[in-house]
Amino acid sequence: MTACVRTKVYRLQASIENFRAGNNPSAWKKQQVCIVNWDFIHQYLPLYQKAAVLTLQIGALGILAAIAIGIVCTMIQYFKVPLARQVVSVYVEISRNTPLLIQLFFIYYGLPKIGIRTNPYACGVAGLAFLGGSYMTEAFRSGIEAVDKVQTESAASLGLSRLQVLRYVVFPQALTISFPAFMANVIFLLKETSVFSAISLMDLMFTAKDLIGLYYQTTESLFLLVVFYLLILLPVSVLGSLLERRMRYAGFGS
Amino acid sequence: MPDLGLNVLFKGKNLARLMGGLGVALKISLLSVVISIVLGIVVGLLMTWKNPISRALMRCYLEIVRIMPQMVLLFLVYFGTTRIFGWNLSGETSSVIVFSFWGAAEMGDLVRGALISIPQHQYESAAALGLSGGQTYRYIVLPQTVRRLIPLSMNLITRMIKTTSLVLMIGVVEVLKVSQQIIEANRMSSPNAAFGVYLTVFALYFFACWPISLLAGFLEKRWR
Amino acid sequence: MAEKEKTELKKGAPLLVVDHLTKRFADLTVLDGISLTVHEGEVIVIVGPSGCGKSTFLRCLNALEDIQGGEILLHGERITQNSKNLTELRQRVGMVFQSYELFPHLNVLDNILLAPTKVQKRKREEVKEEAMALLARIGLESKAESFPRQLSGGQKQRVAIIRALCMHPEVMLFDEVTAALDPEMVREVLDVILELANQGKTMLIVTHEMQFARAIADRVIFLNDGNICEESPPEEFFDHPKTERAKQFLQTFTFSRKGS
Numbered sequence: 001m002t003a004c005v006r007t008k009v010y011r012l013q014a015s016i017e018n019f020r021a022g023n024n025p026s027a028w029k030k031q032q033v034c035i036v037n038w039d040f041i042h043q044y045l046p047l048y049q050k051a052a053v054l055t056l057q058i059g060a061l062g063i064l065a066a067i068a069i070g071i072v073c074t075m076i077q078y079f080k081v082p083l084a085r086q087v088v089s090v091y092v093e094i095s096r097n098t099p100l101l102i103q104l105f106f107i108y109y110g111l112p113k114i115g116i117r118t119n120p121y122a123c124g125v126a127g128l129a130f131l132g133g134s135y136m137t138e139a140f141r142s143g144i145e146a147v148d149k150v151q152t153e154s155a156a157s158l159g160l161s162r163l164q165v166l167r168y169v170v171f172p173q174a175l176t177i178s179f180p181a182f183m184a185n186v187i188f189l190l191k192e193t194s195v196f197s198a199i200s201l202m203d204l205m206f207t208a209k210d211l212i213g214l215y216y217q218t219t220e221s222l223f224l225l226v227v228f229y230l231l232i233l234l235p236v237s238v239l240g241s242l243l244e245r246r247m248r249y250a251g252f253g254s
Numbered sequence: 255m256p257d258l259g260l261n262v263l264f265k266g267k268n269l270a271r272l273m274g275g276l277g278v279a280l281k282i283s284l285l286s287v288v289i290s291i292v293l294g295i296v297v298g299l300l301m302t303w304k305n306p307i308s309r310a311l312m313r314c315y316l317e318i319v320r321i322m323p324q325m326v327l328l329f330l331v332y333f334g335t336t337r338i339f340g341w342n343l344s345g346e347t348s349s350v351i352v353f354s355f356w357g358a359a360e361m362g363d364l365v366r367g368a369l370i371s372i373p374q375h376q377y378e379s380a381a382a383l384g385l386s387g388g389q390t391y392r393y394i395v396l397p398q399t400v401r402r403l404i405p406l407s408m409n410l411i412t413r414m415i416k417t418t419s420l421v422l423m424i425g426v427v428e429v430l431k432v433s434q435q436i437i438e439a440n441r442m443s444s445p446n447a448a449f450g451v452y453l454t455v456f457a458l459y460f461f462a463c464w465p466i467s468l469l470a471g472f473l474e475k476r477w478r
Numbered sequence: 479m480a481e482k483e484k485t486e487l488k489k490g491a492p493l494l495v496v497d498h499l500t501k502r503f504a505d506l507t508v509l510d511g512i513s514l515t516v517h518e519g520e521v522i523v524i525v526g527p528s529g530c531g532k533s534t535f536l537r538c539l540n541a542l543e544d545i546q547g548g549e550i551l552l553h554g555e556r557i558t559q560n561s562k563n564l565t566e567l568r569q570r571v572g573m574v575f576q577s578y579e580l581f582p583h584l585n586v587l588d589n590i591l592l593a594p595t596k597v598q599k600r601k602r603e604e605v606k607e608e609a610m611a612l613l614a615r616i617g618l619e620s621k622a623e624s625f626p627r628q629l630s631g632g633q634k635q636r637v638a639i640i641r642a643l644c645m646h647p648e649v650m651l652f653d654e655v656t657a658a659l660d661p662e663m664v665r666e667v668l669d670v671i672l673e674l675a676n677q678g679k680t681m682l683i684v685t686h687e688m689q690f691a692r693a694i695a696d697r698v699i700f701l702n703d704g705n706i707c708e709e710s711p712p713e714e715f716f717d718h719p720k721t722e723r724a725k726q727f728l729q730t731f732t733f734s735r736k737g738s
Contacts (some may be wrong), residue, residue: 097463099416106452113449154579157540158593159569172583194325218337233321
């Protein structure tokens with residue numbers, strides 16, 4: 001058993017060595033491809049940096065707007081505001097059951113035909129906010145629903161007003177409960193930014209596709225693409241799980 | 255009343271073409287869903303396996319899928335494999351590969367979650383009643399797991415349908431691509447076609463996903 | 479005779495008047511026209527089989543339930559869910575729940591201080607002094623900075639009582655406050671309530687602890703199917719229940735092995 005595993009490991013190591021030495025059979029066929037063209041990477045790095053900044057900007061703005069929409073919609077649902085409440089639930093269903101790409105196409109190419117003009121940048125933010133708003137609403141709502149109803153009652157029995165109950169008792173608890181879902185949404189929305197190239201925003205995907213089309217430097221372009229997305233998403237993901245763990249340590253229990 | 259460009263849809267076979275495009279998207283997602291569910295059950299079992307190596311591997315797999323946008327994965331498979339391995343994968347094949355790779359990880363995590371959510375004393379009380387290991391799985395664990403899994407995997411299916419819209423970017427002729435073609439072809443006769451056609455596509459996706467979401471929500475409540 | 483004097487002596491002016499209170503959940507009538515007057519300084523214990531509406535009755539007194547008929551008057555002021563001064567009325571009625579309901583994100587002291595400082599706008603220092611004195615009284619002053627999850631059930635429940643007490647309510651409601659506790663923790667909670675009774679606090683207590691009920695009550699109310707079935711001093715109720723239903727109920731608390 002162990003011998004078998006060991007041979008496999010040796011074989012794997014051997015193949016990696018071969019690959020490094022350029023002895024990989026498929027690498028032999030197109031040797032110029034597998035040797036990474038560092039000059040190319042060096043040359044086009046600034047292009048990716050610019051694209052990453054754009055992605056981050058739109059991502060951050062869109063997520064902030066999504067949080068704002070989420071808070072407003074959650075409040076409307078919590079206080080059961082008539083009419084507005086129905087509007088919110090229709091919005092949530094529409095937004096959650098359609099893809100961002102289609103939402104963007106509609107906003108960017110469709111809306112100008114009836115006189116609503118946007119630039120790609122604003123459209124990107126708006127699309128992300130429209131999509132993210134419903135996801136944030138769902139996260140916050142489930143957090144609030146997870147706070148036991150008797151907690152609200154015991155606060156009310158102490159004479160706290162509805163707003164005070166929300167502010168001092170329900171909200172702090174709901175925040176901790178919905179944090180994992182919130183973080184998952186942030187990562188989801190950052191990932192969704194990858195469709196922005198469809199509305200001709202010069203983001204990372206756009207840059208990569210452009211370079212593949214222009215110079216056929218596929219390996220390098222894709223390598224940079226992966227690296228930059230890792231640079232954006234890995235810290236957020238790690239930070240999220242760190243915070244989550246800390247919150248769990250300070251967790252409530254019962 | 256401004257021209258909303260809806261009339262284009264009823265010209266010639268436009269509506270049928272649009273539905274055909276949606277069919278391509280649904281076919282890709284259906285195929286990926288089936289593969290994902292089958293592989294996902296295996297992945298989920300591997301995730302609950304006590305072996306640290308398989309656990310670490312599965313953890314890595316899940317993290318890669320969670321962190322990399324599906325779009326990047328699509329590019330890697332579609333453009334990358336051609337370059338590195340010399341394969342010439344079609345856009346459709348690439349997308350099925352990517353969505354299955356992604357779906358299997360997500361499905362696996364759902365299976366894992368459902369399996370570990372069954373409390374230890376359920377196993378213990380089954381054992382105390384004299385049920386064998388197989389019987390415990392057949393009568394106690396499986397029914398509970400499946401009930402938890404079905405609504406969640408239905409949500410995964412809607413996510414997959416929504417994600418198929420991305421395949422446009424690697425040149426698959428699906429509903430969005432067909433829309434572009436229709437809009438382009440009718441540029442002169444109905445300049446506002448973009449509004450009507452994209453609104454229709456929007457509605458098509460909505461009515462493909464919404465019923466599934468509703469059913470999932472209903473089942474989740476009912477089986478809780 | 480001596481007992482009777484005790485009750486007579488304790489009876490002050492009417493504080494809480496419940497008049498033909500009716501509560502329905504859809505088609506189900508839970509409280510069917512209940513009338514009751516609670517006098518200042520009086521301790522009333524409400525007993526009855528589960529599902530008889532005793533918890534619902536207490537919840538109505540704090541307007542946690544809307545009511546379908548009758549009225550509840552606190553010093554002549556009506557308590558309903560629509561009362562304009564509902565929060566003010568609730569401050570005057572303290573309530574302790576079966577499941578403690580301390581706020582898990584606040585430590586013991588902040589749990590107690592939240593309502594007095596935010597609702598009554600009293601000075602934090604002043605309330606803190608009072609709270610610490612009360613905590614010392616129940617032997618929990620060392621737990622002031624602890625979080626609820628670090629306390630035992632009995633400790634949590636005693637803190638919950640102090641929390642309600644710090645609002646200086648005119649009447650306290652106890653809703654099966656020992657039902658969720660381990661048996662060895664029941665005593666410490668009941669002792670706190672007994673002490674409050676000795677201080678002359680007006681209280682309505684729903685409980686299944688019959689010994690305790692007998693010791694603390696000025697009046698026992700036996701609730702059955704949403705009606706007041708019996709209303710008498712504790713000795714009379716426990717030793718000579720008037721109704722068949724009350725006899726049956728009391729029998730569920732005594733055990734004997736057949737044939738021995």
